[in-house]
Structure formats: structure tokens, C-alpha cells
Amino acid sequence: MSTRDAETLAQLVSARAGKGKQDTFEQLANRSVDPESGYSPSPNLVWKIASGQGVKINPPLVKALAAGLGLAPKRVADAAHRQFIGWYSSKPPFEVPADQDDDVVYRVAAAVGVTDEDMPAVKAFYEELCRQQAEGGQASN
CATH class of the missing domain: 1.10.260 (434 Repressor (Amino-terminal Domain))
Incomplete structure (x- = not known):
């Protein structure tokens, strides 16, 4: 930034x-x-x-x-x-699975004009997090 x-x-x-x-x-x-x-x-x-x-x-x-x-x-x-007003925000650059808790909040900070396609690493991180949670493990940072 x-x-x-x-x-x-x-x-x-x-x-x-x-x-x-x-x-x-x-x-x-x-x-x-x-x-x-x-x-x-x-x-x-x-x-x-x-x-x-x-x-x-x-x-x-x-x-x-x-x-x-x-x-x-x-x-x-x-x-x-x-x-x-504060920072711009948008929906996460990925689909939230239907089996996820409704009270889970996802936030992604991005510069104005950045699109979902510009953030493949965010999507990959989220997918890995979901995979690890599904296996009962904890995600690593």
C-alpha cells in the first residue's frame, strides 16, 4: 500500500x-x-x-x-x-461454504480498485484454512 x-x-x-x-x-x-x-x-x-x-x-x-x-x-x-467514513470494503474474494457458521466474519483489506481476480493468494489462503479446519487441525499463519 x-x-x-x-x-x-x-x-x-x-x-x-x-x-x-x-x-x-x-x-x-x-x-x-x-x-x-x-x-x-x-x-x-x-x-x-x-x-x-x-x-x-x-x-x-x-x-x-x-x-x-x-x-x-x-x-x-x-x-x-x-x-x-472509513476504509472501502467489499465481499470476500471467495464463496463462503454453506456449512460455515453464520456469525463468521471475513474481512480483506485491499486498495481501491482491486478486484477479486487480483487477490488469488487470499483465495488460496482461505481454501487452505477451510481444508485444515475440516480435518480438525488448526491453520498456520
């Missing part, structure tokens, strides 16, 4: 604006304009984002900040998602 895959919106904004940085919060706010709606966040809102406070995230704000930071909107949206 790259650093970019773990960055938050607060990190993107605070790296660019604030005391001793390239921009003041006012300068970044003035440059942050959603090209579609014309929305621009206030300097106070930009400061709240940089300091990690909870704010209402919406598409115009994300697009405005992307424009102000000179970054791709998807990168800014992904950073906002990680900070305010």
Missing part, C-alpha cells in the same frame, strides 16, 4: 495551508472553487478540515478543494472517504 492509499483529507489540506505552509487558509479557500457549482468553502471551513474536525462532506466541497489543491478530484474524494 502506498502512502497515497492511506492519506486523509486533513493531511492533504494541512500539508498545503496553515502557519509556515505554502498558503494561508484564506488563500486556499479563495482558490478552492467547484468548477460546476461555483461553491467555495470559507477559510474557517478549510481550517476545520486541516485540523481534523468533523465537517459535512459533499461533492461540491470535494471538487472545490481538489481545484484549490491542484489534485485529482478522485484523490481528494478518496482521502475524504477514508477520514470521514
Whole structure:
């Protein structure tokens, strides 16, 4: 996983604006304009984002900040998602056998855009785990 895959919106904004940085919060706010709606966040809102406070995230704000930071909107949206919602998740890259307990939880962490086909080792590990459990043994890590 790259650093970019773990960055938050607060990190993107605070790296660019604030005391001793390239921009003041006012300068970044003035440059942050959603090209579609014309929305621009206030300097106070930009400061709240940089300091990690909870704010209402919406598409115009994300697009405005992307424009102000000179970054791709998807990168800014992904950073906002990680900070305010959490990591992306998806179903396991394998079929859970019908005889498995209903309360078993499977979680696989993967970068955004990774598909089931990109994770053959996860599927192989799970299949080996099921085989060992069926034989009454314990899985090794």
C-alpha cells in the first residue's frame, strides 16, 4: 500500500495551508472553487478540515478543494472517504461454504480498485484454512 492509499483529507489540506505552509487558509479557500457549482468553502471551513474536525462532506466541497489543491478530484474524494467514513470494503474474494457458521466474519483489506481476480493468494489462503479446519487441525499463519 502506498502512502497515497492511506492519506486523509486533513493531511492533504494541512500539508498545503496553515502557519509556515505554502498558503494561508484564506488563500486556499479563495482558490478552492467547484468548477460546476461555483461553491467555495470559507477559510474557517478549510481550517476545520486541516485540523481534523468533523465537517459535512459533499461533492461540491470535494471538487472545490481538489481545484484549490491542484489534485485529482478522485484523490481528494478518496482521502475524504477514508477520514470521514472509513476504509472501502467489499465481499470476500471467495464463496463462503454453506456449512460455515453464520456469525463468521471475513474481512480483506485491499486498495481501491482491486478486484477479486487480483487477490488469488487470499483465495488460496482461505481454501487452505477451510481444508485444515475440516480435518480438525488448526491453520498456520
